Amino acid sequence: MKVGVVVFPGSNCDRDMYHVLSDVFDLDAQYYWHEKGLPKNIDAVVLPGGFSYGDRLRAGVIAAHSPIIKDVQKMAKQGIPILGVCNGFQILVEAGLLPGVLLKNESLNFMCEWTNLIVENNTTPFTNQFKLHDKIPIPIANGEGRYYVDDDTLKELKKKNQIVFRYSEVVNGSTDRIAGVCNEDGNVVGMMPHPERAVESEINPIDNKPSSLIFESLLTKTGVHN
């Protein structure tokens, strides 16, 4: 199973993601520079965290105009699983692949801490191994992580089951405690917390199994596991 890890100038979680995909889950991970295209035979795409273009203008907006995004948009339409983590989530939002926007945290601080997520949609390619309302201990590390949608969009998200993760408590002022959402088809998922920093027991002091299920879900979705 081939997973593309897209690298932008300023990505800094690309190697962590690559390590987890290839060393922990034994997937065929490949880096793809943002100026190049993605191959057609790819099974999933991950946009990793970091600070693409130094968060200039607005987190993710400049990377959202990178040439590779056209391929990501095509693959999104084809139903290929696409995961955006942190800055990857911000890029997916700015590219119009996911609804909403990510604003500066209410505290205006860069927040680097452990949080708990609650699974609100267990039908996506990244959450199909969870039970609804499972709890995931997972770290966040962001300055612009406050998810915002207006009331009408929030109603739509609820109606269409597009809220994938919520924080268990108020963390940064996100609308309705939203930490992750998906597109209408469910194949594109964005989340602010970092699963790649939580799947190994050596660096997860709480419980690494829940985060692992995000990647196990992808393996199941693509037929690697049954």
Add this chain to the structure above:
Amino acid sequence: MAIYDVHVTIENKPGISDPEGDTILNDLVLKGTQKTVSKIKTAKMLKFTIKEKDKKTAQSKVQEICDELRIYNPMVSKVTIDVFDS
């Protein structure tokens, strides 16, 4: 053709919280001697220099750039465009 300076001010729409503006107001300005200030809003300004045939064209061209390239996020922000002779 003439050269124009175009100032693009990006600010939050009404109803979108502006914690930085609130902090400047509550924890700096109102803690000083001035008590007549009731609101401070932060904004980002981009200054374009552009060569166009007239002010109106300069304004519409910059507006087009802002819309097409998502210089501002219309969900939460609005832009004000002011054109000056360079």
